[in-house]
Amino acid sequence: PIRYRHAPARNISIARNACLDASVSDLVAFIDDDETASPGWLVELVATAEATGATAVLGPVRATYRQDAPDWMRKGDFHSTLPVWVGGEIRTGYTCNVLLRMTEESLRNRRFSLARGQTGGEDTEFFDSVVKSGGRIAFASHAFVDEVVPSSRAAFDWLRRRRFRFGQTHGHLIGRNTGGLRRVCQVGLASAKAGYCFGMALLAAVSPVRRNRSMLRGIMHLGVVSGLVGVREIRQYGITPQEGEKRAA
Structure with a gap:
């Protein structure tokens, strides 16, 4: 079954929090509305969560460029998203491809900052706080989602x-x-x-x-x-x- 939750406000954090408030599951996955999940996306995320016991599992976002995108941008792939590793650890994350284990203490009652709902960075702050509260972030390298880069962003x-x-x-x-x-x-x-x-x-x-x-x-x-x-x-x-x-x- 699919349920829609209406969040009529120009603030992305309100929409993200509405999803968390509506969820009744132990696992919650986020994907952006302009992305397409690969066939094994959710299976890969869940398998990595079970294998690692991590609080959150990130997957890669593969950017697809239109023909009118600059050549240097296409060659350099400036829009794909991967986690940043520091000292062998992932210390923050993103919501465009992630699975959350909501039963973890570091996620209990945690919500996205409304103050960053129009600037962006609400996901960076969210995962930074999760890690500082003892949570761990893992990476599922085969849990791909694809995103077409619109001309306005190219x-x-x-x-x-x-x-x-x-x-x-x-x-x-x-x-x-x-x-x-x-x-x-x-x-x-x-x-x-x-x-x-x-x-x-x-x-x-x-x-x-x-x-x-x-x-x-x-x-x-x-x-x-x-x-x-x-x-x-x-x-x-x-x-x-x-x-x-x-x-x-």
């Missing part, structure tokens, strides 16, 4: 804004309960990383894939600086057509 400017917001979220998270000299050191480190990435972009100027990858990474680190100093995160979701036209102007 542009450097869209990637720039998204990477910058990624950095802002990360900066806010690492800056929590951090002040004084330690925060200054974090700002200095992120600034140095940004400078290094922009330098590498200059060196790779003749290679569009390497140049743009370095540029976007540098922009992400600038976002980290922005988050560390408390700049409000840019808004990405819940924008009306009129607002979008004003911003474009």
